[in-house]
Amino acid sequence: MTMAGRLPEPYGRDGGGANLADILERVLDKGIVIAGDIRINLLDIELLTIKLRLVVASVDRAKEMCIDWWEYDPELSARARREQLNRENRELRERLAALEALEALEALETGRGQRQEDDR
Numbered sequence: 001m002t003m004a005g006r007l008p009e010p011y012g013r014d015g016g017g018a019n020l021a022d023i024l025e026r027v028l029d030k031g032i033v034i035a036g037d038i039r040i041n042l043l044d045i046e047l048l049t050i051k052l053r054l055v056v057a058s059v060d061r062a063k064e065m066c067i068d069w070w071e072y073d074p075e076l077s078a079r080a081r082r083e084q085l086n087r088e089n090r091e092l093r094e095r096l097a098a099l100e101a102l103e104a105l106e107a108l109e110t111g112r113g114q115r116q117e118d119d120r
Contacts, residue, residue: 027056027057028056028057028058028061029058029061030057030061031055031056031057031058031061031062031065032055032056032057033053033054033055033056034052034053034054034055034056035052035053035054036051036052037049037050037051037052038050038052055067
């Protein structure tokens with residue numbers, strides 16, 4: 001006797017199907033690339049082109065593919081942010097030193113000019 005009101009078993013419980021975690025693990029392990037282009041034309045005039053490229057992979061797999069931009073983005077990496085701040089500080093110190101040297105040179109020339117007038 002079968003039960004007419006019985007609901008089907010949820011996915012992954014019957015042993016035959018893969019559950020979401022297994023699928024996600026496989027995708028992240030191997031990686032997947034999704035690519036597509038969107039073009040909007042009006043009377044054979046291209047108005048807009050959008051190129052979409054999406055890579056879904058684990059961090060380890062992405063690094064194997066030489067994709068590691070998040071390590072160098074100051075918004076995502078504390079190390080990258082420190083490096084950016086250190087670089088900015090170094091550039092500001094160099095600019096300050098150049099301005100101080102220019103100021104000292106101008107003061108030296110002004111002092112030399114005053115001495116020459118005093119000597120006359």
